[in-house]
Amino acid sequence: MADILVYVDHVDGAVRKPTLELLTLARRLGEPVAVALGTGAADTAATLAEHGAVKVLTADAADFADYLVVPKVDALQAAYEAVSPAAVLVPSSAEGKEIAARLAVRIGSGIITDAVDLEAGDEGPVATQSAFAASYTTKSRVSKGTPVITVKPNSAPVEPAPAAGAVEALAVSFSEKAHGTKVVARTPRESTGRPELTEAAIVVSGGRGVNGAENFGIIEALADSLGAAVGASRAAVDAGWYPHSNQVGQTGKSVSPQLYIASGISGAIQHRAGMQTSKTIVAINKDAEAPIFDLVDYGVVGDLFDVVPQLTAEITSRKG
Amino acid sequence: MSLRIVVCVKYVPDATGDRKFADDLTVDRDDVDGLLSELDEYAVEQALQIAEEADDAEVTVLTVGPEDAKDALRKALSMGADKAVHVEDDDLHGTDVMGTSLVLAKAIEKTGYDVVIAGMASTDGTMGVLPAILAERLGVPQVTLLSEVAIEDGVVKGRRDGDTASEQLEASLPAVVSVTDQSGEARYPSFKGIMAAKKKPVESLDLSDLDIEAEEVGLEGSWTTVDSAAERPARTKGTIVTDEGEGGKQLAEFLASQKFI
Numbered sequence: 001m002a003d004i005l006v007y008v009d010h011v012d013g014a015v016r017k018p019t020l021e022l023l024t025l026a027r028r029l030g031e032p033v034a035v036a037l038g039t040g041a042a043d044t045a046a047t048l049a050e051h052g053a054v055k056v057l058t059a060d061a062a063d064f065a066d067y068l069v070v071p072k073v074d075a076l077q078a079a080y081e082a083v084s085p086a087a088v089l090v091p092s093s094a095e096g097k098e099i100a101a102r103l104a105v106r107i108g109s110g111i112i113t114d115a116v117d118l119e120a121g122d123e124g125p126v127a128t129q130s131a132f133a134a135s136y137t138t139k140s141r142v143s144k145g146t147p148v149i150t151v152k153p154n155s156a157p158v159e160p161a162p163a164a165g166a167v168e169a170l171a172v173s174f175s176e177k178a179h180g181t182k183v184v185a186r187t188p189r190e191s192t193g194r195p196e197l198t199e200a201a202i203v204v205s206g207g208r209g210v211n212g213a214e215n216f217g218i219i220e221a222l223a224d225s226l227g228a229a230v231g232a233s234r235a236a237v238d239a240g241w242y243p244h245s246n247q248v249g250q251t252g253k254s255v256s257p258q259l260y261i262a263s264g265i266s267g268a269i270q271h272r273a274g275m276q277t278s279k280t281i282v283a284i285n286k287d288a289e290a291p292i293f294d295l296v297d298y299g300v301v302g303d304l305f306d307v308v309p310q311l312t313a314e315i316t317s318r319k320g
Numbered sequence: 321m322s323l324r325i326v327v328c329v330k331y332v333p334d335a336t337g338d339r340k341f342a343d344d345l346t347v348d349r350d351d352v353d354g355l356l357s358e359l360d361e362y363a364v365e366q367a368l369q370i371a372e373e374a375d376d377a378e379v380t381v382l383t384v385g386p387e388d389a390k391d392a393l394r395k396a397l398s399m400g401a402d403k404a405v406h407v408e409d410d411d412l413h414g415t416d417v418m419g420t421s422l423v424l425a426k427a428i429e430k431t432g433y434d435v436v437i438a439g440m441a442s443t444d445g446t447m448g449v450l451p452a453i454l455a456e457r458l459g460v461p462q463v464t465l466l467s468e469v470a471i472e473d474g475v476v477k478g479r480r481d482g483d484t485a486s487e488q489l490e491a492s493l494p495a496v497v498s499v500t501d502q503s504g505e506a507r508y509p510s511f512k513g514i515m516a517a518k519k520k521p522v523e524s525l526d527l528s529d530l531d532i533e534a535e536e537v538g539l540e541g542s543w544t545t546v547d548s549a550a551e552r553p554a555r556t557k558g559t560i561v562t563d564e565g566e567g568g569k570q571l572a573e574f575l576a577s578q579k580f581i
Contacts, residue, residue: 011484068480068489069452069462093483094448094465101417101449102456110418110543113447126547132339132444137550144543180461181495185488196483202580226580244467244502245481250335250443251359251501259580269336280578281555282571288562295555298574302563310568318572318581 002030002086005079007099008048008056009091013040015047017199018091018153023051025118025156029125030086032163033057035079035170037072038064042167049165051158057082057170068181069095073102075172080107082170085146087125089118092150100150109145116155116256116277125149133250133273153198154256189245197229197246202259203278205231205248206241207271209264209286209304213241218308219263225315231255231275233265249274263304267292284308323377323471326433327367328424328454329360329396331389332444339444341549344539346414347444349386356392359439361506364396366499367437368507370471378402380431384412384423390522397517398509404522405431411527414539421450423537425457426530435476436496440465451498461491467502 004026009016019034026032034053036044041058048056057079063071076099080088090100092114104111115127124147129138142148197203204226206219216230223230232242234249248255250273260278265271267283267290275281276295283292288301300307333339337352356364364381371377381396383389384407393404407427415423428436436458441448455462463469466478466489476495480487481502509517527534535541561570575581 068464068487073456095482097447097449098452098462098464101447101452104543105418105421105453105456110416111449112544113449130552131341131549133335135339135552136341137552138341138345138546139548140544140546142543143545177459177461181463181489181491183487184490187486189482189484189486245483250446251440259575259578273335276555280580281558282574284567284571288560293560294557296560297555297558297578298571299558299560300563300567300571301560302567306565307563307567307571310566311571312568314569314572315575315581318576 003033003083004030005083005085005088006032006034006053007076007088007090007096008034008036008044009093009096010036010040010044013043015044016091017158018151020047020051020158021153021156022089022091022151023048023053023161024159025151026089027052027161028118029120033083033085035076037075045165045167049163050160052161052163053165054163056165056167058167059170059172061172063174063178065186066183067179068183069098069102070178070180071174072099073106074175074178075170076103077106078172079170080146087147087149090148090150092152097150100148104148107145109148110142111148112140112142113150115149115151118149118151130277133269134276152254152256194223195227195229197231197248197253198255200229200255200257202226202228202261203231203248203255203257204228204261204263205233205265206236206263207233207265208235210236210241211264216242218305218312222261222308222312225312225319233271262292263308265292266290267295323371323374324432324434325367325371325377325379326428326431326436327363327379327381327396327401328436328438328450329364329381329383329392330357330442331355331383331385331392332357332442335443344414345546345549346539349388354388354391356395357439357443359441359443359501362499362501362503363437363439364399364401365506366469366503368400369504370469374471380405382424382427382431383407384420393522394517395509397520398514399507400513403520405525406522407525407530409526411534411538414542415537416542416544417445417447417450417453418543419537419541421453421457423530423532425454426532427525428454428458430525430530434493435471438496438498440498440500451496455496458496461495463489463491463495464498466497466499469497469499469503
């Protein structure tokens with residue numbers, strides 16, 4: 001069976017969920033060979049093996065953290081040359097897409113980004129994508145070279161599929177261009193203790209109607225009652241009420257959770273682009289004419305300052 | 321010596337319009353008004369700010385696109401860019417990101433540059449990979465997805481806010497930069513700017529000017545193929561209730577019925 005190269009997104013050896021989803025998709029196409037780079041790379045092997053990686057190629061060097069993107073491209077290219085895979089899959093993070101794109105140029109391959117599903121096809125993997133703010137669904141394939149495809153979080157279930165996961169050191173020689181952009185300082189994002197926005201099963205978002213940073217506490221309380229991530233509309237972020245890292249929409253994160261709760265969000269195209277593929281959508285808004293109500297499975301026309309705390313209390317007491 | 325800034329911009333169908341695909345599965349450009357991609361306005365803005373900080377600088381806006389794409393260039397010129405380059409050729413219809421990046425790279429080299437500035441993504445294709453590909457093609461540092469950027473003494477510095485960390489980056493010029501929508505509100509063209517833009521030079525180039533063969537671009541030259549595009553079925557409208565004091569409880573009941581609680 002053909003090898004499928006899977007680029008591993010991990011934090012100090014802890015594999016992030018989208019990579020495990022990639023392994024599920026990779027198994028549809030062939031045998032997953034994982035590539036893990038940087039500090040803790042070898043620690044990823046056990047988890048990757050449990051989810052289907054037949055081999056885990058690892059490389060660690062200070063260069064991966066000290067310089068932007070290119071050292072990782074060099075390493076992925078080394079893995080590509082060592083394995084000669086039938087396809088290369090990379091998680092659709094901002095960095096993942098850049099790594100994948102530069103690899104694609106180097107190896108003379110087409111690239112597909114932000115796939116939401118992958119199937120084996122007669123002419124190579126067929127990728128499903130959402131287009132035009134998720135109002136269209138397209139099916140595409142790479143028609144030149146080895147397909148390089150980046151896949152969005154929540155595109156496939158995480159499935160246990162024990163495999164050998166044999167660890168092999170990957171020899172990487174860095175290119176002349178690897179040291180072009182220096183990372184002179186890095187400030188880790190403070191953990192909120194909540195799930196990652198793009199990975200969460202439930203997302204609770206607040207918008208213009210929340211009317212102030214100080215009021216986001218009621219959105220967070222609802223999120224915490226459900227074990228959810230917190231999102232914000234562009235209006236709320238632009239007003240400085242919530243961090244940009246939590247923005248859901250065209251220029252923020254695109255999410256596809258099981259349940260999306262929009263509070264005080266009108267549902268402009270900019271926001272819909274980032275959430276309308278959610279499985280179940282619920283909205284609370286004062287304005288009965290808000291476009292968000294066109295998308296919902298259940299909507300409450302009312303003041304979020306009444307409805308949200310009552311909902312949180314009810315959830316807490318039911319879970320009690 | 322003058323700091324040469326090239327800003328890559330894209331002419332896109334208005335995201336608030338009813339966007340769709342044409343019969344050949346390329347983006348339909350006829351039925352929806354086009355404009356300068358909103359995310360590229362941030363790139364023009366940062367280019368203008370960098371030019372204002374520099375002793376001597378020249379801002380060139382560059383686009384690859386059909387005749388109408390001149391509108392995007394005019395908008396950038398009216399914001400304050402000095403001149404424009406328009407790569408236009410019938411053979412470019414349907415070009416994917418690999419072909420577009422090839423054309424841009426050749427046009428950038430022909431124009432001459434110290435720094436290339438782009439937006440974080442287009443609002444139609446939304447891939448967000450073009451700046452990285454340009455850096456690869458041009459063989460210069462990639463300093464991308466910046467929320468803050470400055471150029472001093474031939475060095476570009478900026479802040480990149482990622483998923484897990486915020487990074488301070490530095491690279492020597494020449495370099496490719498991209499900026500996010502967090503980099504600072506774009507200015508509106510003034511009346512004076514709009515009038516001045518009419519007299520600013522727009523250079524037109526075609527593929528032969530860039531030594532690119534028709535086979536390297538266009539739908540046929542694409543390295544990816546779209547096999548189908550289907551409109552997403554409209555969501556079936558759900559239950560809407562008006563809060564009369566029990567709205568939160570009713571919503572909880574719905575969530576429980578869907579097994580979320």
